[in-house]
Amino acid sequence: MTSPRDIAPASGRLGVLTPGLGAVASTFIAGVIAARQGLQPPIGSITQMAHIRLGSKEEDRNPRIREFVPLAELDDLVFGGWDPISPNALEAARTAGVLNDSDLSTISSELEGIVPMDAVFDQRWVSKLDGVRVKDIANKWDQAMALIDDINLFREENDCDRLVMVWCGSTEAYQEPSAVHDSVAAFEQGLKDNDDNISPSQIYAYAALQCDVPFANGAPNLTVDIPCMIELSETRGVPIAGKDFKTGQTLMKTLLAPGFKARMLGLRGWYSTNILGNRDGEVLDDPENFKSKEVSKLGVLDTILQPETYPDLYGEIDHVVRINYYPPRGDNKEGWDNIDIFGWLGYPMQIKVDFLCRDSILAAPIVLDLALFMDLAHRAGEAGVQEWLSFYLKAPQAAGEVEAEQDLFIQQTKLKNTLREWMGEEPVTHSEAG
Ligand SMILES: NC(=O)c1ccc[n+]([C@@H]2O[C@H](COP(=O)([O-])OP(=O)(O)OC[C@H]3O[C@@H](n4cnc5c(N)ncnc54)[C@H](O)[C@@H]3O)[C@@H](O)[C@H]2O)c1
Secondary structure, X not given: OOOOOOOOOOOOEEEEXXXXXXXXXXXXXXXXXXXXXXXXXXXXXXXXXOEOOEOOHHHOEOOEHHHHOOOOOHHHEEEEXXXXXXXXXXXXXXXXXXXXXXXXXXXXXHHHOOOOEOEOOOXXXXXXXXXXXXXOOOOHHHHHHHXXXXXXXXXXXXXXXXXXXXXXXXXXXXXXXXXXHOOHHHHHHHHHOOOXXXXXXXXXXXXXXXXXXXXXXXXXXXXXXXXXXXXXXXXXXXXXXXXXXXXHHHHHHHHHHHHHXXXXXXXXEEEEEEEEOOHHHHHOOOHHHHHHHHHHHXXXXXXXXXXXXXXXXXXXXXXXXEEEEOHHHOOOOEEEXXXXXXXXXXXXXXXEEXXXXXXXXXXXXXXXXXXXXXXXXXXXXXXXXXXXXXXXXXXXXXXXXXXXXXXXXXXXXXXXXXXXXXXXXXXXXXXXXX
């Protein structure tokens, strides 16, 4: 047995702050409230529902993850955030239209009491939204300081022992990293100079890390995927993770592609298209915002299939991803995939997937798990990129030079083995001996 980590207890209240109180955040909060009132089980949450095998099969030790590692209890969570449009979590949930009135009515007063703070918002990054509940502060350094004040006040007013932040805000316009992102010093100067290359999500991340609050990014924005944030998270000893919640079509892709590769079946093309009618779909209707999403979605196949290692099977793939904004569908996205594979003697075959999913229903448990695991990581002394949480992310950030794993099943093994190691248990290798 390895020696267990010294992990601080999960005592007191954990504040979960979400920049963005839209469909995903309101569905997440509503689900946690429903679960703690015993109205519905937290389906889809690994922290709440999954078990973890310990030791050899014969030992028959298989506790729930939440009984194995010291996680915050659902009853100890307090919710807060920022949004330039939503007046409170109940209105956000009603606008999103994800949950039925009958599900909302039993928890409506709690939801109504969750009022977001005024946002740091700039329409240049989300052209389709017109923010009204926005901080009236022009300078980016001053915006960061105002967010730091918000965080400290929230911590105090809600008597929180610890905080975590999960970006549930809109996808920002596409950008490449630039010189202002190279170091903390350059970034801080950029804040003071109102540098155009600093987006609102980066200002939230900076404020969080300066307050020692772990930050996970659920959108494809750069946010913490830039050298200055990695440097800051390491020097302050705070975990970060990103980016883009792995739901819907990409979840399917990371389930199917490892299967083709495991059986050495070839892939010639993968055409993915979606219709989506929620506010996220509207934001992504702008080509600059869609580009952020497209880049995040396209990276998945190459990392799983390793075309350099298997040129005969995966050397020539046409991978196309489209999202079309189609209001009648609301949050109930429909994702179609046409997959052209080939087998023995090169004979072609096709697979069609039509996934009628509910985007926020798939994303909400990810927000919960990221919040709880980021808090655990912080208490376990972790800092910097938490690659073991790649399981939840579409374009996972790597902790080192080598790209992060994309195969969902390898990611799951990595997540569980990380927990085992922290608790002083042997990793499970699934070899014939174990
Ligand atoms: N639903 C999913 O399955 C899924 C999957 C992967 C990623 N995401 C990402 O998660 C994010 C949230 O998705 P959603 O469906 O809840 O979208 P949404 O449009 O319903 O909610 C986003 C909220 O963010 C707010 N916002 C925009 N800029 C902000 C800022 N600067 N500060 C604070 N708030 C800001 C908007 O006003 C809006 O209320 C999006 O970026 C989306 O791309 C969602």
